[in-house]
Amino acid sequence: xxxxxxxxxxxxxTAPEIRAGLVGRREYQEGxxxxxxxxxxxxxxxxxxxxxxxxAIDGVGSYASEEREEVVGDGSGLSVAVDPLDGSxxxxxxxxxxxxxxxxxxxxxxxxxxxxxxxxxxxxxxxxMVTAVDGxxxxxxxxxxxxxxxxxxxxxxxAPTVYGFGGRVPDWTDEFTDxxxxxxxxxxxxxxxxxxxxxxxxxxxxxxxxxxxxxLDSAPEGKLRLQFEGYPIxxxxxxxGGRSSDGDRSLLDVEPDGLHGRVxxxxxxxxxxxxxxxxxxx
Numbered sequence: 001x002x003x004x005x006x007x008x009x010x011x012x013x014t015a016p017e018i019r020a021g022l023v024g025r026r027e028y029q030e031g032x033x034x035x036x037x038x039x040x041x042x043x044x045x046x047x048x049x050x051x052x053x054x055x056a057i058d059g060v061g062s063y064a065s066e067e068r069e070e071v072v073g074d075g076s077g078l079s080v081a082v083d084p085l086d087g088s089x090x091x092x093x094x095x096x097x098x099x100x101x102x103x104x105x106x107x108x109x110x111x112x113x114x115x116x117x118x119x120x121x122x123x124x125x126x127x128x129m130v131t132a133v134d135g136x137x138x139x140x141x142x143x144x145x146x147x148x149x150x151x152x153x154x155x156x157x158x159a160p161t162v163y164g165f166g167g168r169v170p171d172w173t174d175e176f177t178d179x180x181x182x183x184x185x186x187x188x189x190x191x192x193x194x195x196x197x198x199x200x201x202x203x204x205x206x207x208x209x210x211x212x213x214x215x216l217d218s219a220p221e222g223k224l225r226l227q228f229e230g231y232p233i234x235x236x237x238x239x240x241g242g243r244s245s246d247g248d249r250s251l252l253d254v255e256p257d258g259l260h261g262r263v264x265x266x267x268x269x270x271x272x273x274x275x276x277x278x279x280x281x282x
Contacts, residue, residue: 003059003078004117007103008131010053013145015121015129018046018084018099022091022123042091043067046084046099054080064108064259066228071108071259078116079104083228086120087196098122098198102232109227109259112252118232120198130154130205132239137205155241160208160269164193164200167223171216179279183210183272197224201233201267205240210268210276215247222264226256230263243273247280 022042047067055063061076066083073079083100090097099121106114117133127142128150137154140147163183165172172180183189192203200211213224224230234244234251244251245266254263266276 003057004103004133006057007054007060007078007080007101007117008119008129008147010057011050011099011101011119011121012129012140012142012147014049014053015099015123015127015142016145017049018121019123019127021045021049022097040085040088040091043085043088047082050082050084050099054082062108064227066225066260075107079106079108079110081108081110081227081232083225086198086229087194090194090196096122096124096194096196096199098196098202100198100229100232102227102235109256109261111256112231112234112250112254115231115235115252118235120201120232120236122198122202124199124202128202130202130236132236135239137236137240139205154205156205156237156269157208158269159188160204160210160272161188161190162192162203162207162209163189163268163272164191164203164209164211166193166197166200166213167216171218173215173217175280176212176214179276182275182279197229197233197265201237204242204268205237208269210266210272212266212268212276213264214266215264219262221262223262224265226251226254226261226263227259230254230265233265233267237267241270242268243270245273245277248277 059077062073062079064071064081081102087097101119103117104110104114119131121129139151
């Protein structure tokens with residue numbers, strides 16, 4: 001088993017424990033993560049599980065996550081960057097969450113073009129996993145820690161039907177507001193937004209459409225982290241025939257600004273991203 005496949009296998013094997021560990025870990029811990037956000041006990045639990053198991057893989061030399069300040073490991077082999085529990089604020093209302101993983105053939109912080117694989121696990125009514133490597137995205141169901149392939153070549157549907165935009169509407173830029181109003185007026189598109197990026201992105205992969213957490217007046221750099229969320233999700237969506245953008249170019253072309261740097265994120269069908277960039281540029 002090669003190292004990339006070993007990472008995917010380990011993520012799947014750990015998924016049931018992360019999911020089971022959500023029970024009883026809904027309280028906030030003291031302190032904040034490096035992004036200044038409160039940490040739930042479930043965030044810390046998932047991070048600890050993944051650090052221990054991913055660093056135990058031969059060929060993985062470095063581990064980083066949203067929940068810790070620094071990279072850990074000896075720096076040899078591949079580097080793995082993880083959002084251990086994307087959407088953890090959804091624990092309280094019992095809504096969708098997930099785990100996001102980027103595998104880099106470089107020291108962290110690395111560029112999007114250093115990615116050699118990416119994956120996410122979605123803890124919905126069932127646990128599913130989407131992996132991407134060598135330009136192909138694959139969807140699986142995870143049962144008892146094992147992956148069972150559902151689709152070997154995931155691609156965004158040609159006729160998109162969903163959209164979801166994050167951030168407070170009054171805080172959107174004028175240009176993004178213009179784009180959002182254009183999308184809202186399209187009767188073929190329906191709003192689907194659940195407050196956990198990974199669930200919203202999975203809707204786009206399933207039905208076609210666009211997800212965006214754009215630049216805001218109060219946060220021109222956006223909210224989502226490039227290393228842990230932007231790059232891996234862009235890699236997966238582009239492997240599935242879609243496009244990603246920071247508003248101007250592919251997210252994979254954005255240079256990292258530190259381990260915890262942020263970026264505006266827009267992913268979806270090519271035509272919708274093209275329209276977005278044209279509107280923001282106008």
